[in-house]
Amino acid sequence: MAEAEPAGFAQTYGVEILYETPLAIDGEELLRAVRVRRPAAQPLGDLGAGGGEVKTLGFVHPDHAVELSGAVIRPQTFLLATDAPLRLTAMMEDHLGQSWSFPDARQAFARRRSSALLTDMMTGSLDYQARIEIFEDVLAAVLQVAPALAIHWWPAGRFVDPAIWLEAYREGGADRLFAGAMNVRFYKISDSPGDMLMDTLGLAALGVRDLQCHFRDLDPSEVATLLANTGCYLFDEGDLIADGHTIEGLTPGSRWMCRHEDSILNPARIVLNVDPGPPHTAAGRADRDQGGGG
Incomplete structure (x- = not known):
């Protein structure tokens, strides 16, 4: 990293x-x-x-x-x-x-x-x-x-x-x-149909971790709310979510894995990636992770 x-x-x-x-x-x-x-x-x-x-x-x-x-x-x-x-x-x-x-x-x-x-x-x-x-x-x-x-x-x-x-x-x-x-950005991945990418931007400029989520088959507005709320938590408490920790997902009992990594989108920075797990992990991310990327 x-x-x-x-x-x-x-x-x-x-x-x-x-x-x-x-x-x-x-x-x-x-x-x-x-x-x-x-x-x-x-x-x-x-x-x-x-x-x-x-x-x-x-x-x-x-x-x-x-x-x-x-x-x-x-x-x-x-x-x-x-x-x-x-x-x-x-x-x-x-x-x-x-x-x-x-x-x-x-x-x-x-x-x-x-x-x-x-x-x-x-x-x-x-x-x-x-x-x-x-x-x-x-x-x-x-x-x-x-x-x-x-x-x-x-x-x-x-x-x-x-x-x-x-x-x-x-x-x-x-x-x-x-x-x-803090802004929550949203992009569709043109070369991977169905894949979507959201991140926060603005926290890193203050010395706090931004977040990102690479996903499919989820409501973007709900993912945006999750990222915004988690970003607010990091702003209030600091970078307390360690690699391998999880946060509550969009459905009761679901846990989304967190890991610090290079941002996919510019500007280049270290972000806290939030992975919803199968079946909602984006195909592009799943392929990359299986190949040892990240």
Whole structure:
């Protein structure tokens, strides 16, 4: 099995926020909105004197400082606005196709005229739950001050409806995770009729294991629920499911075998594969496993 992905403090996490008009935000107004959720937040650089609008804004969060190699690291969040709209790339096309909770994603994307990148820095050494909480608190503040068309949540390979995400943000818990940071993707295997592949995407970007399931003759919506719920468990508890352990399947008394392995789908990462067993193991996977692959 491949080694776990490295987790250095310089790694960043981010989303792209899409707008119908060029974006410029009043820095002081955004700081006030951030401090409603993160009272200790401090501005980095110019907020726009006298209520002026700026294109780049930064905040530091000293209440979550960590010590690393003798230095104190203070997590930071940056918003960088641009008048250039996102280009429609092959990756964007795939993300639009996997945006199950946002049926109007393509229409929103077509209306884009500008975007803003919200990203963090100096956060890789933070506890992942604290890290995403800080990030989402700042995102909620940005959306309050500057309502948007869509969020391109690229670590999760999806586009998100800002109104739906804000509602889930207020609900908290699993709803918040399901609405943004974790996506369940679905693909049919073209060269193996009947085989289907589902995985979660987004957890690995936070240092948590994503999951995958290669199956046939099962209801994809039920498999999606199982993967989402298991992903939520891993987010809450950590990577506690060891190779050879089982989880409850879709029918009472069924047990699905788990094993860490290389992901079938990009991006390349180590995932927790969940195998439903015969007769629902995908033919392609059964053939591969019998041949010693994986």
